[in-house]
Amino acid sequence: MTNLSAPLAIPGWEHRYSGKVRDLYAPADGSDSHLLVVASDRISAFDFALEPPITGKGEVLTALSEWWFDRIRIRNHLDPAGPTVPEAVRGRAMVSRRLNMLPVECVVRGAITGSGFAEYERTGAVCGIELPEHLADGDLLETPIYTPASKAPLGEHDENISFEQSVEVLGRETAEALRDASIRIFTEARDLAAERGLVLADTKFEFGVDPISGEIVLADEVLTSDSSRYWDAAAYLDPTLPRAERLASFDKQIVRDWLSAHWDRTGEPPVLPAEIVDRTLARYRELYVRLTGLEAPQVS
Structure with a gap:
């Protein structure tokens, strides 16, 4: 990906x-425990970091x-017992334990x-699953399916792999643990989202892996607009709406659609108009409010 600030x-x-x-x-004192x-306000599409950033997006994702x-x-x-989040990034940063990250997207x-x-x-299949x-x-599946992907270097696309290929990378015990945990978390989150009038697609x-205990630990962001696809349940179930409206997600699809209409993907992408920036942030904030029932974080 290009144009990282x-x-x-x-x-x-x-x-x-x-x-x-x-x-x-990492801590400047050389310690390696945290x-x-x-979470920046950057937004990317088609392997480019775009301008301007979506100011306030980092706070919403973190919250x-x-x-x-x-x-x-x-x-x-x-x-929570680790170092304090610095004031300069308070609200859009988390202090985490240092882990040995596993090379598979679940x-x-x-x-x-x-x-x-x-x-x-x-x-007729996805990752080897018929x-x-x-x-x-947009059709819902009778049961959720686990379709892992291998992590690609920055600027390249992750590659879908079969479960057996993930076993080759991780070993069977770890691969099965990730699959089972991922499906369980998704199922619980899907049911909670449904109570809020949302479809978790x-x-x-x-x-x-915790280097001390050997325990598998959930990391990075989780179930946000940048890692998940949510649809409005009422719109999804309305057969009179066109597909684009039924499957309108609470993420950066607004940005992708605008770029597709105004850029042929050659050279540098155009600057996003203020109206597109504002609509995108509003979509992120709407998801937060609908899921949590809380007021969305204020733009700092």
Whole structure:
């Protein structure tokens, strides 16, 4: 991915890595027990970091991850007893235990859409899982399916793999543990979302291993707009609406649609109009409010 902005200088912390939307910092004193995970306001599409950023997006993603971490019954990477989040990034950063991250994205699909639907159209299966014939884009699956992906270097696309390929990477015991945990978390989250009038179509999780205990730990963001696809249940169930409205997700689809209409994907992408930025942030905030019942974080 191109056009990543320079990382923020944070006293007491050293920048170690920047992903599409997150920056990782380690303690400047050389200790290796914790990381500072900062959710930036960057937004990416078609492998480009776009301008301008979506100011306030980092706070919404962080708050929603923390809300879900409080409800998921599996150990996660947060460490309330660790170093204090610096004031410069308070509200959009979390202090986490340092883990040995596992090289597989744990994707769970409760509906057939996106890249999964494209693969299904070509092969009749997703990641080696045969599915019923004649499914349409957006159809819900009778039971969620686990479709792992191998993690790609920054700027490259993750690659869907079969469960057996994940066994080759992780070993059978770990691969089965990730699959079982991912499906359980997805199922619980899907049911809670349904109570809030939302359809959780798919999501991805990341896990690491605690280097001291050897325990598998849920890490990174969880069940946010950047890692999950949510649809409004009332719109989804309305057969009179066009497919694009039924499957309108609470994420950066607004940005993708605008770029597709105004850019041929050659050269640098255009600057996002203020109206697109505002609509995108509003969509992120709406999901937070509908899931949590709380007021969305204020833009700092």
